[in-house]
Amino acid sequence: MSYSLVWFKRDLRWQDHEALAHAAMHGPVRCIYVVEPKLWLQPDAALQHFEFIRESLQDLDAHLRTLGGRVEIHTGELPEVLTKIWHDAPFSGLYAHEETGNSFTYARDLKVGAWCQAHGVRWQEFAQFGVVRRLKNRNLWQAAWEQHMASPLQNLNSLTFWQSPSAASFVMSAPSQLQHNPPLRQRGGRTLALATLNSFLSARSIGYRGGISSPLSAPDACSRLSVYLAFGCISMREVVQKTRTHMAGLPPQASRHRAGLSGFLSRLYWHCHFIQKLESEPAIEWRNMHRGYDDLREQTFNPEYFEALKDARTGWPMVDACVIMLRETGWLNFRMRAMLVSVAAYPLWLHWRPVGEWLATQFLDYEPGIHWSQLQMQSGTTGINTTRVYNPIKQAQDHDTHGVFVRRWLPYMRDVPDTWLFEPWLKPAQLQAHSTTSIEIPPPLVDLALATRTSKQLLHARRQTKEVKAGKQAVVDKHASRQTFRKRSASLKKNAGASQQLGFDF
Ligand SMILES: Cc1cc2nc3c(=O)[nH]c(=O)nc-3n(C[C@H](O)[C@H](O)[C@H](O)COP(=O)(O)OP(=O)(O)OC[C@H]3O[C@@H](n4cnc5c(N)ncnc54)[C@H](O)[C@@H]3O)c2cc1C
Known part of the structure; x- marks a missing residue:
């Protein structure tokens, strides 16, 4: 008897899993996850991602075992792994979610598609978020997003598993070259995703409005769902629907709480909006969204500055504390x-590319579509966003007024009196003798005001060129959000006073 193969990727859940639900309509299912060695050799991969996936798969496996099934872990490249499975026991269909990943997964999915065609296997992929594959026109995007989020959750009524010859226990070992697994990171699995959503909706979201900008309040006030969305431990649709239901049940006087939750819903929308950019133009992982900004920073990359940034030695306490957190x-x-x-x-x-590679390994919630679009936006290479330059001294004054954050993460700041909290390098040398730590306070790498002014001038000079002006409309047509949402966002800002919280342009 034939069966359908469900290929789990970044969709590590059993509830509202469209691929699993559809496969189940065609008879027995067999669930696999493939550890692809070459995927884990990519520069954006880190041990923390692997371990998070392993934890999520363990949770999934435990649940499927209660239903009489399991997740099989296969190791190897695709489509070779499919060939092996198919030779052992041919399957009639392959079911998975669409993935807007890096260039490696993009090329791999093309190979898998070709393999299915050659082997007469039905290859069905389902949208994971409100991202539209082969989108013809950005004007239709918002309606598609709403439609996806409002459609019913795909819950499993019954599931029959293909009886695999061996019911081996769950084993998955990390490729040896992988590094970086932060001790205090979030742990994987749908069970924890649900607990995080529930604690956010029932209690923590009260502090969302006003609490998400400071690194002191944000860990609690923010939803902390990004990693669970990035690895699909919970579906975006489930989060949207549960949030809407929760909002509908709030009493009329809970206006602040409601405003916070509508700010949260806008971010879920932006999640997909940003991923759509990479989906529509995969090359933005590597090259400027607006080609008129090519060669702006490429030739002047200073490796010493980059190393100092990664080592938390820029000299600006807020920056260095963030790197350590x-x-x-x-x-x-x-x-x-x-x-x-x-x-x-x-x-x-x-240049944003090496910085982005490093940050991809540091962010547990690394989501290529959001990540590369944001890297480019914050670096001024999209051509369609206002230049946003964050002054690290002002950010410290605004969001860590009493130095609690920097002193938590930078031991040498604990001895710095408040007078020099924001510019500790100005602390007189004789006070250094009273320091309880032997760590020297690093001086800033550059003169902040001068270096910022010079870089803004370079960027603005480029923006004024004929070539850059001429190329802007094409980027707007392809990537910018449309008028309707601009209006919605403007009214959201007005109603919720959330302009500072929104933190991005369109
Ligand atoms: C340079 C840079 C890189 C980033 N890289 C990533 C990344 O790899 N993965 C990632 O999930 N987010 C990324 N973000 C967006 C944002 O910082 C995180 O989504 C957010 O901090 C996650 O915490 P949270 O889930 O508690 O957010 P919440 O404030 O609770 O937001 C809810 C959800 O909305 C989405 N979201 C929030 N802010 C944004 C935004 N600005 N753009 C798009 N979607 C958003 C996320 O899915 C998030 O889980 C990046 C932002 C910047 C500036």
Whole structure:
């Protein structure tokens, strides 16, 4: 008897799993995850991603075993693994979710499609988010997003498993070259995803509005769902629908809570909006969205500045504390991510690609579509966004007024009196003798004001060129959001006073 193969990728859940639900309509299913060695050799891969996936698969496997099935772990490249499975026991259909990944997964999916065609296997892929494959016209995008989010959850009524010859226990070992697994990172699995969503909706989201910009309040006030969405432990549709239901049940006087949740819903929309950019133009993982910005930073990359940034030695305490928090936890809030990239792109004048590769390994929630679009946006190479330059001293004054954050992550700041909190390099040398740590306070890598001014001038000079002006409309047509959402966002900002929280242009 034949069966359908369900290929789990970044959709590690059993509830609202469209591929699994559809495969189940055609008879017995067999569930696989493939550890692809070459995928884990890509520069954006880190051990934390692998371990998070392993934890999520363990949770999935445990659930499927209660239903009489399991997840098989196969190791090898695709489509070779499919060939092997097919030779052992041919399957009639392959079911998976669409993935807007990096260039490796893009090329691999093309090979899998060709393999299915050659072997007469039905290859069905389903949308994971509100991202539209082969989108013809951006004007239709918002309606498609709404339609996807409003459609019923695909829950499993009955599931029959293909009886695999061996019911081996779950084993999955990490490729040896993988590094970086922050001790305080979030753990994987749908069970934890649901607990995170529930604690956010029932309690933490009260602090969302006003709480998401400071790195002190953000870890609790933000939903912390990004990694669960990135690896599909929970579906975006389930999050949207549960949030809408929760909002509908709030009492009329809960206006602040409601405003926070509508800000949260807008971000879920932006999640897909950003991924759509990479889906529509995969090359933006590697090259400028607006080609008029080519050769702006490529020739002047300063490796010493880059190493200092990665080692938390820029000299700006807010930047260095963020690098260490990220290293220890795998997470940072939006504003601090934007500040890190802004410091790299403007005063340090570093090209976004190496910075983005490093950050991809640091962010547990690495989602290529959001990541590369944001890297380019914060570096000023999209041609359609206003230049946003975050001053790390001002960010510290606004979001860590009493130095609690920098002192938590940078031991040497604990001895710095408040007077020099924001510019500790100005602390008189004789006070250094009273320091309880032997770590020297690093001086700033560059003169912040001067370096920022120079970089802005370079960017603006490029923006004024005929070539850049002429190329802008094509980027707008392909990637910019449409009028209707601009209006919606403007009214959202007005109603919720959330312009500072939204933190991005369209
Ligand atoms: C340079 C840079 C790189 C980033 N890289 C990633 C990434 O790889 N993966 C990732 O999920 N987010 C990324 N973000 C967006 C954002 O910082 C994170 O989504 C957010 O901090 C995750 O925390 P949260 O789930 O608690 O967010 P919440 O504030 O609770 O937001 C809810 C969800 O909305 C989405 N979201 C939030 N902010 C944005 C945004 N600005 N753009 C698009 N979607 C958003 C995320 O899916 C998030 O889980 C990046 C931002 C910047 C500036």
